[in-house]
Amino acid sequence: MCRISLRSAWPRALLAAACVVASGAGSPAIADEARTFLERHWARPLKAQGRPPGGFSAQEASLDPSACGQCHRAQFDDWKTSLHSRAMGPGVLGQLLDMGADAHAHEACLRCHAPLAEQAQSLLKAAANSRSAAAHEQGLSCAGCHVRNHVRYGPPRRDGTVSRPGDGLPHGGWRASEAFADSRFCAACHQFEADGFALNGKLLENTYEEWRASRHAREGRTCQSCHMPDRRHVWRGIHDEAMVRAGVTVETRVPALEAGTIAAQLRVTNTGTGHAFPTYVTPLVTAEIFQADGAGRPLAGTRAARRIGRRIALDLSREIADTRLAPDAAVALDYERRRHPKAAVLVYRVRVEPDAFYAAFYRDALERGTTSAGRNLIGRALAAAEASAYTLFERRERLKGTP
DSSP, X not given: OXXXXXXXXXXXXXXXXXXXXXXXXXXXXXXXXXXXXXXXXXXXSOOOOOSOOTTOOHHHHOOOHHHHHTTOHHHHHHHHHSSGGGTTOHHHHHHXXXXXXXXXXXXXXXXXXXXXXXXXXXXXXXXHHTSOOHHHHTOSOHHHHHEEXXXXXXXXXXXXXXXXXXXOOGGGOOEXXXXXXXXXXXXXXXXXXXXXXXXXXXXXXXXXXXXXXXXXXXXXXXXXXHHSGGGOSOOOOTTOHHHHHHHOEEEEEEEEEETTEEEEEEEEEOOSOSSOBSOSSSOEEEXXXXXXXXXXXXXXXXXXXXXXXXXXXXXXXXXXXXXXXXXXXXXXXXXXEEOOTTOOXXXXXXXXXXXXXXHHHHHHHHHHTOOSTTHHHHHXXXXXXXXXXXXXXXXXXXXXTOO
């Protein structure tokens, strides 16, 4: 259980938002193979692998993702592009270094960001010397999901077959489980337990339960079907523009001009996201309409906007607003403004800031000087958070009567 006090030092407040808690399916106990497997597979903290079997080569005994990539090249190349590979990025590392080598919060955060016992040992060495080390920086690595006690686990092959003793496969093959295609596998790091950290009566991380309550669950569409299409190890989400485009629909109404007043509408619908959009507290989506001059410059006093997201205080003490869209829900931004004398076009835009909360938090920490050992890393994290923003949608309509 991740229990973090809001009265503790500043890094812990953000890590309460960043670390997630292992969970079962969130429903009454079901005696099925997947549940039994997952309860054992995600028993936290994970135990150290121990000594590898005597016949293992150095490659077979290695927990380094690059060792896996020598045979599983496509999966390794996909993983390198994913946020899982950067789960221990400069923002998390900077905070953990500020906590020092003996901080109890390390375990709560590492359980998902770098879950192997060997990674925890690597981080402790780094914290003690105020520097980084390789093993924990690999984030959620291949072994984090697929290796326990040097035994490899994974789904059956695409044709349903599994490895057999005597096949002569590297590292003795693997033990197959259908749990790897079950959404409960993802719930281990994307769902707080029922008594976990909550604001305004709502768990901070509730993605699995949001999905379970949606038609996507009833229709049999799992987390993996969207985030691991064709078994690819990509896990695209709010940071990926193409993924977000596939999950929401944006519509506009042509502007009407009457008696010098412009009327228009921009509508955003969560048509394909199998959970709240956005699900977590860190992103911010902004729908806006404004007038611009002939050169495309926004005109002051003409902007209308609606925020989509769950806004919380930087110290995690309270929820400010929750305007997220449940699956199939929509929000409309109705626009009615006097036409500016210089207005030539009306601009409809949807902006996505995947790391809005992080950016504000890092900026505040740097300005107030509440980071020391991790200051350089926090600075890098701030730059990355600010750079992650993108324009999801933009349309420009020329106003009638414009030369």
